[in-house]
Amino acid sequence: MAITKNTTLEKIEIVGKYKLIHIKQKITVMEDGNKISETAHRYVLEPDMNIDNQSAEVQSICNAAWTQEVRDAWIAFKQEQENRLG
Amino acid sequence: MSKLETNTIDTISGSTDLQLGSTNATIIKANNKISFNNSGDGIYLGVTTPTASNLLDDFEEGTWTGELRGATTAATTPVTATGKYVKIGGLVFVKIYFGNVNTTGASGVAQITGLPFAAESLQILPVMTYGQDYDDTTAVMSIQMYLENNTTAQLIATKDNGAWQTTGITAGATKFFALTGSYYTTA
Numbered sequence A: 001m002a003i004t005k006n007t008t009l010e011k012i013e014i015v016g017k018y019k020l021i022h023i024k025q026k027i028t029v030m031e032d033g034n035k036i037s038e039t040a041h042r043y044v045l046e047p048d049m050n051i052d053n054q055s056a057e058v059q060s061i062c063n064a065a066w067t068q069e070v071r072d073a074w075i076a077f078k079q080e081q082e083n084r085l086g
Numbered sequence B: 001m002s003k004l005e006t007n008t009i010d011t012i013s014g015s016t017d018l019q020l021g022s023t024n025a026t027i028i029k030a031n032n033k034i035s036f037n038n039s040g041d042g043i044y045l046g047v048t049t050p051t052a053s054n055l056l057d058d059f060e061e062g063t064w065t066g067e068l069r070g071a072t073t074a075a076t077t078p079v080t081a082t083g084k085y086v087k088i089g090g091l092v093f094v095k096i097y098f099g100n101v102n103t104t105g106a107s108g109v110a111q112i113t114g115l116p117f118a119a120e121s122l123q124i125l126p127v128m129t130y131g132q133d134y135d136d137t138t139a140v141m142s143i144q145m146y147l148e149n150n151t152t153a154q155l156i157a158t159k160d161n162g163a164w165q166t167t168g169i170t171a172g173a174t175k176f177f178a179l180t181g182s183y184y185t186t187a
Helices: A058-065 A069-086
Strands: A003-015 A022-031 A035-047 B026-028 B033-034 B061-071 B079-086 B091-101 B111-115 B122-125 B127-129 B138-148 B153-159 B175-184
Touching: A003 A058, A022 A058, A058 B033, B061 B091, B061 B175, B111 B175, B122 B175, B127 B138, B127 B153
Parallel strands: A035 B061
Antiparallel strands: A003 A022, A022 A035, B026 B033, B061 B079, B061 B111, B079 B091, B091 B175, B111 B153, B122 B138, B127 B175, B138 B153
């Protein structure tokens, strides 16, 4: 009996004015070649995050979407939020 | 226009899919599951003519990995947990529980990062904590988690006739954080 777990990239979306990258993965668990479980897993990348551990495909999209203007706007938004919250 | 009246339409022997039309049509698959040809297709509910606000075209459920940390520094050993989500249209239901965790080394505003979709504008999420210190000498009335345009929820105390106040994480062992709620996203 062999159980394997496989994670694949299912969707990459660029969302909002700060170009947050939404990643949807599909996690499939197989037993002897038969699918016994399939779930979605989500995470989001923000313009000031380190993306070194992301796949080349994801890095390429992040770098294209996160222009200097977008990065600056994101940092400014976070600073403004921090000031407002105290 | 012709009219077909029948009680049952079934697949031919050896086929698992029943397809209606050749393009842009409903496909009824095996095991009583229905899918559509295109992403973004859906069902209009409660109306007799297509109306955008009545289109159910987005449903998803899954997991997300949250981290309980301080805004300045994370815990020495990262505190993570697997949460669940259900998304219906623009509304996201989330839950996550950090049970009996050690936040030693964390500093700055208490945060839960990694929410599965970016929030649309300013929203709040209910939270319950154990072992977390609050500024209770200055009339803290309630605690919430604040979420705005991103995927990081920050711990906020609402105070009697005072400004919102971010709350620093209490570092140490035996901490519990439970967050369950919903928020809107543009995703």
